[in-house]
Amino acid sequence: MKTKVLTLLRENKDTFLSGEKISNELDCSRTAVWKHIDSLRKEGYDIVAVQNKGYQLKKSGSQLSEHDLVSRIKENNLFHHVVYHSLVTSTQVIAHQLVNEGAREGTIVVADEQTAGKGRLGRTWDSQHETGIWMSLILKPLVDFRQAPQLTLVAAVALARALQNKSGQQIDIKWPNDLLVNGKKICGILTELQADPDRIKSVIIGIGVNVNHEHFPQEITDIATSLKKESGKNFDRAELITDILDEFSWLYEAYLTNGFSLIKPLWEAHSLSIGKKVIARRAKDSLVGIALGINENGVLLLQDETGHVHEIYSADIEIS
Structure with a gap:
């Protein structure tokens, strides 16, 4: 009521x-x-x-709430169930538990604070109280295993469009999962799978957005920023979540209907690295070359000094 x-x-x-x-x-x-x-x-x-x-x-209040978010997303065709916690270790952990309990596609887990926010490659994410957006989306797409990484790029496009429209700031995407403003990280995406031997059971997309942060831990001050630091304004986080979910919903539907062809040019329009010299640091080696863009599978294409084009499936990218 x-x-x-x-x-x-x-x-x-x-x-x-x-x-x-x-x-x-x-x-x-x-x-x-x-x-x-x-x-x-x-x-x-x-x-x-x-x-x-x-x-x-x-x-609206500064604290998120389940009934507030539910009231805002009632017209959304995909996201229909909100699980809110004031404090969690990680929304990803909660989302995995919910999938194991039978959670439906379109469930979102949102928290005001995480004590052990998860980043890519086992890193942690600084998730301060009532300052950012910390949430996980539960999806159950009927796609091949090899297509699952494309959903990270779908999420990146949705986030870039929503954050740019709301803040007026230029939002850049650094392959595969970082969003930046003026060269500093403002958002990260972590995509995890639950799967049976023959099919994807669920895709859980974790999203962390620095919204109203004024300060960061000393060790990341030079590489992290927030919408507030860049624009000088406070943002309604619930409103921003609604915008992100709306953008993601139509892009996800378009992706499932038409494939990655629609997403690719939208992603490239926000890409920070295309045409630039980058270092791709992989698990066992590093490659240096010019980032040409992504292929139809969302794989990064990097041309080395000999002219050979490498397909980069997983790496940390540094723009040199």
């Missing part, structure tokens, strides 16, 4: 709604309406009340 009250207030944020109108819309008592309003205020929502006018939502 609290979710429905919040949805009504948000849908009518430019006007006042009387307690009577809300109670009639939701078929509940005015006392129940007041209790839900009071609960929302305690969560940080700025809801004003004016005699003979009613209630009006002025500002």
